[in-house]
Amino acid sequence: NMAGSVAKKCLSPLSLLTRRLSAPEFVIQCCYHKKVVDHYENPRNVGSLDKNSKKVGTGLVGAPACGDVMKLQIEVDDQGKIVDARFKTFGCGSAIASSSLATEWVKGKTLDEALEIKNTDIAKELRLPPVKLHCSMLAEDAIRAALADYRLKQRDDQQEAVRASN
Numbered sequence: 001n002m003a004g005s006v007a008k009k010c011l012s013p014l015s016l017l018t019r020r021l022s023a024p025e026f027v028i029q030c031c032y033h034k035k036v037v038d039h040y041e042n043p044r045n046v047g048s049l050d051k052n053s054k055k056v057g058t059g060l061v062g063a064p065a066c067g068d069v070m071k072l073q074i075e076v077d078d079q080g081k082i083v084d085a086r087f088k089t090f091g092c093g094s095a096i097a098s099s100s101l102a103t104e105w106v107k108g109k110t111l112d113e114a115l116e117i118k119n120t121d122i123a124k125e126l127r128l129p130p131v132k133l134h135c136s137m138l139a140e141d142a143i144r145a146a147l148a149d150y151r152l153k154q155r156d157d158q159q160e161a162v163r164a165s166n
Contacts, residue, residue, distance in 0.1 A: 057150025
């Protein structure tokens with residue numbers, strides 16, 4: 001069976017004899033790096049910002065293949081720095097960890113600096129296995145979508161100001 005073959009790869013026979021792992025504990029011990037487990041068990045910046053605020057950009061992205069959905073929001077100050085970030089993710093531990101890490105990384109950055117965050121950097125930091133790389137791609141997409149939404153709001157705001165002055 002598959003669990004048995006995974007067990008052989010992840011745990012020595014001695015540890016199987018000396019300790020029984022429950023299914024969730026087995027998966028965490030076996031397949032996820034401690035950084036993923038940390039972000040999953042202690043997610044940073046969970047929540048929402050006011051999506052109607054001109055200072056907030058919202059990115060909502062999903063991966064139809066696995067069913068993960070990620071909302072990432074940024075709040076930008078008058079100097080163009082990201083001062084806050086929040087996320088809500090429906091998905092696996094790797095998706096939650098990727099979005100949690102993404103919110104940590106965007107804080108304090110300019111919009112252009114945040115745009116430089118790549119899924120490969122997120123995957124490397126969390127040591128995601130190849131089957132979970134789509135989670136880091138989703139996080140990058142969410143950052144880009146939030147930045148695009150913020151920029152769109154700023155452009156609309158400038159167009160309104162021009163119209164008002166004419």
